[in-house]
Amino acid sequence: MTPLLSVRDIRKTYGAHIGCTDVSFDLFPGEVMGIVGESGSGKSTLLNCLAGHIAADSGQVIFDTRAEGPQDTLTMSEPARRMLGRTDWAFVHQHARDGLRMGVSAGGNVGERLMAVGARNYGDIRHQAIDWLGRVEIAEDRIDDRPTTFSGGMQQRLQIARNLVTGPRLVFMDEPTGGLDVSVQARLLDLLRSLVRDLGLSAIIVTHDLAVVRLLADRLMVMKSGHVVETGLTDQVLDDPQHAYTQLLVSSILQV
């Protein structure tokens, strides 16, 4: 089986400071991988390198494209990479404001990716936008409202709808539940889990919340100071942590 995403020796430094280094893994279709670690451990740097938002210093990110098979996305042309970014890939930002156009209605936000890949029929775009708002539990009558009038949880769900509308195969998520209150988090996680399972998506989820990965991720990668210190199946890593840092991480969860 060909991995959907194959990462080899990714390294990114900021001057003398290491962002992340020696990261290698394979992600198979339908698989969800979690990346956990404390603030500053290089999780977001790694995710941004993989998604092409920042340029890695060395390494390979090989993505199994629909048309041409496995391609190194770090060396492919910028137009091709940006095309991937709005078709086969999706990126869910921690702050919905970074991923949404706040001055454009909810329907326009969802429709933008469709129009970016050539949809030119207003009725169809509108219909798909309504369909996707429904799937993320946003009422149809809010379609012409701007995201500024939405609550934080709704904005985050809108961002997810906007990203998934073009049927991506790989979703990058940067702390999708960060900044939301606990009950909204739970609802969002539930929604994410059913979307990921129903659509057979592959996903890479960066978070510092172990509950999120326990619920969503098949596999887990623990990072510290830019290095991967432990990898394995989620339950295995969380139930029987081997590395001292992972043990610390697991033991610092508050038991209510």
Add this chain to the structure above:
Amino acid sequence: MSDYNFAYLDEQTKRMIRRAILKGLAIPGYQVPFASREMPMPYGWGTGGVQVTAATLVPDDCLKVIDQGADDTTNAVSIRKFFENTASVGTTTQTAEASVIQTRHRIPEEALREDQILVYQVPIPEPLRFLEPRETETRKMHALEEYGLMHVKLYEDIARHGHIATSYAYPVKIEDRYVMDPSPIPKFDNPKMEMAAIQLFGAGREQRIYALPPYTKVVSLDFDDHPFEASKAPHPCALCGATGSYLDEVITDDAGGRMFVCSDTDYCETRRAQGHVGATQTEEAA
């Protein structure tokens, strides 16, 4: 007036502007940066158009300046005087006689010829500006031909108003490549842009020049189920009776009285001289 160079700008500046114009003509619709000069008029009054006109004029040119279609508004009068003083070129109000026409917000009704140049004054040359504020990003979008965002604006129009409510500065695609802001001309004028004359666009504050060679393909953006429509007020001109020209609405009293007249004053006057009359004249005669 010997202290002033012909047409105000010095020759090196004109040369720089001509290079930008040539580059613009070679890549239709592409915004060429140029070192815009301070002009003796405020930004927003046509500093870009004036610089392009100054670089284009030769001593035997005949210049026409229009503002919203009219030859007798402040902006048009002052720019025409400016070039009468600094370039001593002949000026006219008749479209057919002019070799260079500087315009703000309109294309003349009369079809232009191959030996004419139409210069537009452009306030904001970037059609994506109000959707994407970052210049670095809009340049990249032009370079990579990522124009989905332009349709988001039209989508918003339909969602809010039920039809494409953008009625001026309506975005166009040039030769299937660059999306361009046609300057704030009414969308009624968009189909006229596929014309015989050379069209030059100058934005002074934003320091951009772009251009269309004669007979360039210009397509107004739209949706399959909401096609582009070149709209105008559904009336004939009250003065000359023209039915196919773009009209201005003129409020005549405080009791709801109004009349619609051609915005192109030269076109209207020419027609009246030929004996055409509109509703107002027939009433007066009766």
